[in-house]
Amino acid sequence: MIEFLNGTLTLFGDPTAVMIFGFGLIGGMLFGAIPGVNMLTLGAVLLPFTINMDPNHAVMLFSVIYCAGVFGGAITAILFNIPGAPENAPTCFDGYPMTVQGKSGKAIGAAVSCSAIGGVASAIIMMAATPLIAGWAVRAFGPQEIFALIFFGLAVSASVGAETLWKGWLSVFAGLLIATIGTDPVGGVPRFNGGSVMGFEFSSYYLSAGIHFIPMILGFFAVSEVFVQAMSIAEGKRKRPKASLEFPSLVEFWSVRFTMLRSMFLGFFAGILPGIGATLAAFLGYSQAVRWSKTPERFGKGELAGVVASETANNSATGAAMIPLLALGLPGGALTAMIMGIFQIHGMEPGPLIFINSSDLVWVTFAAMFWANLFIVFLGWLQTKTVVHILNVPFRWLAPGILLLATIGAFALRNLTIDVWVMFLAGAIGFFLRRTGYSAAGIVLGLILGKLGESAFAKSMQLMDYDVFGFFSRPIAAVLLIAAVLTVASSIWNEIRGRELQKALID
Incomplete structure (x- = not known):
C-alpha cells in the first residue's frame, strides 16, 4: 500500500507525467475505437520517441x-457492429443486437462499468501478487x-450465434479450415x-502468411452489416437505432455477478500466460x-x-499481461513486447531484479x-457522448464512411491489397451466413x-515425443480436455432432446 501511494504521488506530482498520462489515456481510447488502426499502431508510432524520454514516463505511457x-473499441462494437480491436469482437455478438433493440445505452453502460471493474481488479491483483502468480503460471502452464x-x-x-448446434459446428470448422x-x-x-481453381491456376505469395483475422472481423461485422442495413432499407424495414449512456x-x-467474476478470473488467467493476451481472454470469457x-x-x-463477459475479461487481462513481463521478462503480447523494447532501449532488463533496481x-x-x-x-461517458451523434447521420452517408474506414483498417494492417479483398469477400459471405442461420462469430472463433x-x-x-496420451499425464490439461468432451456431448444431447420435444409438441 505504501509503495502504491508513493507511486501515485510520483505520478500526479509531476506535471510532465500527468500530461503523458492524459495523452496515453485519450490516445489509447481514440485509436482503440478506430477499426484496424488500434493501440498497436499508436504504440509503433510512439516507440522511437521514447529514446529521449525518462524511462519511468515511457513505460507508464x-x-x-x-x-x-x-x-476503446467497445463503443464502436456496440453502436456500429465494428470492433475497434480484435479483443472487442465478442462485444459485437450481443452489444450490437442491443443497439438494434434500442438498448444501446445499457450495453455501453455495462461495457464502461465492467471494463473499469475488470481493469481495476486486475491492477490490484497485479500489484499484490506479481512474483508469486508469474512463477506459478510459467511452471504449471506449458503448451x-x-x-x-x-x-x-x-x-x-x-x-454462439447459430440457429442450430450443427450449423454452429459447421461455422467453427470453417474457421478452423481457414486457419x-x-x-x-x-x-x-x-x-x-x-x-487450380475452376481450371485457372492460382498462386499467391501473400497467402503464405495466412489469412489474418482482422480483415475477417472487419468483413464479417462491418461490411456485412452495411449489406444487411442496405437490404433493410430496400425492404422498408430499417429503423434508426437510438443511443445514450445508461448504467445497468x-x-x-447482481444478476450477472457470477459472469463478471468468472470473466475476471479467465481474463486475468489468460493475461498471465505469455502470448495469449486480451483477445483470447475476451473469447474465453464470452x-x-x-x-x-x-x-x-x-x-x-x-x-x-x-457484453459483460467480453468487456470484463479483456480488461482483466491488461494488468495480468504485465506480470510475466516485469517478473520474468516474458512479454505477453505485442504491446508488452514494445514495453520490453523500451526497457532495452534504456539499458534495463525486466525480470526479478527490476523490483530491486527500479x-x-x-x-x-x-x-x-x-x-x-x-x-x-468518466472518459467512457465522454467518448460515448461524442460518438453517438454519428447515429444521427443518414445511413446513405454513413455506409460509405464505414466501408472507407474498414478498407483503411484492413490495408493498414500489413499494407497488402489481399487483406482488402479478404475483408470484402468475408463481408459477402457473412451477409449470406446471417440470412441462413450460420454463425459468423463461430468462424471468427475458429480462425x-x-x-x-x-x-x-x-x-x-x-x-x-508424439504420444497423444501424454496430455492426460498432466492434470490441468487432462481436466480441461475431459471437460471439453463432456461439453460437446451435453450439447449434442440437449440438441437431440430439444428436437424430440419440438416434434412431440407438433404431433
Whole structure:
C-alpha cells in the first residue's frame, strides 16, 4: 500500500507525467475505437520517441495506452457492429443486437462499468501478487495446458450465434479450415496458398502468411452489416437505432455477478500466460458465459451478460499481461513486447531484479494502470457522448464512411491489397451466413483459436515425443480436455432432446 501511494504521488506530482498520462489515456481510447488502426499502431508510432524520454514516463505511457486501448473499441462494437480491436469482437455478438433493440445505452453502460471493474481488479491483483502468480503460471502452464484450454474454448463456441448446434459446428470448422491457410507451424510447408481453381491456376505469395483475422472481423461485422442495413432499407424495414449512456441497475449487475467474476478470473488467467493476451481472454470469457448460462439460446440476440463477459475479461487481462513481463521478462503480447523494447532501449532488463533496481518505475506503472482503468468510467461517458451523434447521420452517408474506414483498417494492417479483398469477400459471405442461420462469430472463433491451438498442439506433440496420451499425464490439461468432451456431448444431447420435444409438441 505504501509503495502504491508513493507511486501515485510520483505520478500526479509531476506535471510532465500527468500530461503523458492524459495523452496515453485519450490516445489509447481514440485509436482503440478506430477499426484496424488500434493501440498497436499508436504504440509503433510512439516507440522511437521514447529514446529521449525518462524511462519511468515511457513505460507508464505504454501501460496506460494498453489499458485505454483495450476498452476503446467497445463503443464502436456496440453502436456500429465494428470492433475497434480484435479483443472487442465478442462485444459485437450481443452489444450490437442491443443497439438494434434500442438498448444501446445499457450495453455501453455495462461495457464502461465492467471494463473499469475488470481493469481495476486486475491492477490490484497485479500489484499484490506479481512474483508469486508469474512463477506459478510459467511452471504449471506449458503448451499442453494452453492447447487444452483452447480446445475447451472451441467446445462451447458452436452455440454462439447459430440457429442450430450443427450449423454452429459447421461455422467453427470453417474457421478452423481457414486457419490452416498459410505455412505449417512445424515444417514450414506452404498450405492452401496455390493450385487450380475452376481450371485457372492460382498462386499467391501473400497467402503464405495466412489469412489474418482482422480483415475477417472487419468483413464479417462491418461490411456485412452495411449489406444487411442496405437490404433493410430496400425492404422498408430499417429503423434508426437510438443511443445514450445508461448504467445497468444494481439488480441487473447482481444478476450477472457470477459472469463478471468468472470473466475476471479467465481474463486475468489468460493475461498471465505469455502470448495469449486480451483477445483470447475476451473469447474465453464470452464462450464460458454461454456455457454456464441457463438461457444460452439468448446469446447473440442481445444478452447483457455477453457484453459483460467480453468487456470484463479483456480488461482483466491488461494488468495480468504485465506480470510475466516485469517478473520474468516474458512479454505477453505485442504491446508488452514494445514495453520490453523500451526497457532495452534504456539499458534495463525486466525480470526479478527490476523490483530491486527500479522499484520506483514499477510502482509508478502500477499506479498509472490502476488510475487509467478507474478513469475509463468518466472518459467512457465522454467518448460515448461524442460518438453517438454519428447515429444521427443518414445511413446513405454513413455506409460509405464505414466501408472507407474498414478498407483503411484492413490495408493498414500489413499494407497488402489481399487483406482488402479478404475483408470484402468475408463481408459477402457473412451477409449470406446471417440470412441462413450460420454463425459468423463461430468462424471468427475458429480462425483465431485455431491458429493458436495448432501452434500449441505442435509444440505439445514435440515435447511428448508424439504420444497423444501424454496430455492426460498432466492434470490441468487432462481436466480441461475431459471437460471439453463432456461439453460437446451435453450439447449434442440437449440438441437431440430439444428436437424430440419440438416434434412431440407438433404431433
